[in-house]
Amino acid sequence: MSELEVPFVGGRITAGVMRVGDTVRRPITADRSDVHDLLRHLEAIGFEGTPRLLGIDEHNREILSYLPGDVPRDLDHFSDVQLRSAAALLRRFHDATAYSLLARRQSAEVLCHNDWGPPNAVFHQGLPYGIIDFDTMVPGLRLWDLGYSAFAWLDLGNPDYTGAEQVRRLSVFSEAYGLSACSPAQIAAYAVARQTTLASSGRVKGKTEMADWAASAADWTIVNVTEKLLPTGYSIGTQL
Structure with missing residues (x-):
């Protein structure tokens, strides 16, 4: 049988x-x-x-x-401990892919999962330990992946959080990733880039509700996070 x-x-x-x-x-x-x-x-x-x-x-x-554990259905609130685990796991994944054949062939910094958020994480005892679903994997920059990951794990753009709290949580995420070149300000700038890209692709695909949500999230992140982190005179475009 x-x-x-x-x-x-x-x-x-x-x-x-x-x-x-x-x-x-x-x-x-x-x-x-x-x-x-x-x-x-x-x-x-x-x-x-x-x-x-x-x-x-x-x-x-x-x-x-099969990776045993639980997979969240969508975005949610995650504790500092969970955010640290998610960021540290992404750092290990990036480090492991940096010298892969595909990354070297494309002269890329790393391989980006490109959709590293809670719905593609396997949890054990409340902490993410497994990465699944590599449909959107591409060679690219650490920050490109980090921008989307921060957007997803912190739920950047959700007005239930204050800007100050999201700046604090972003610092937790950045510190856990542990690379000085990937500062909270840089990650925030790339988060906005990923939100904006998602909004644009949603409109092209006719997914109006998703596009509006992503655009709103980008606007919120700019006002409440990036403008608090970027030095005076800098713009998001300067960071990218």
Whole structure:
């Protein structure tokens, strides 16, 4: 008897993703060679926190190792301890990808997950320890990834927080990432860039509600965070 296939729920699940025993089966709908190379690279260097690629099944689905834990459905409030864990995990991921073949071939600083937020994190005992879903992975800058990650993990743009509190939380996130070149001001500037990009792409795709939300988040972040962090005379464009 074949093992039971159980659909995943929670997070932002790709259609057709199933759990089969201690594996995940994920439909292949586009070229995944770069993602597979990344997962093999991470396994080869002993990086913990991402699934292992175990092969392709008879239905042309990736076979990935299952990371036990919980995946949040969407944005939420996360404690300082959780923010530190998320930022530190991203730093380890970036460091592990910096010398990957794809990053070197593209002369890129690192490989960006490009969607590192709570819905792509696996939690154990309340802390994020696993990174999943590499559909949007691209070679790029640490700050490009950090900008989106801060946006997602801190929920930048949510008026339930004060600007002062978000500046404080951003400092927590930046310190946990632990690279002086990635200061809170720089991360905030890239967060606005990612929010603005998301708004623009949403409008192109006809996703008006998402576009309006992202644009509003960018406006809020500029007024309440970046303008408090950037020195007088500097603009967001100067930081990028």
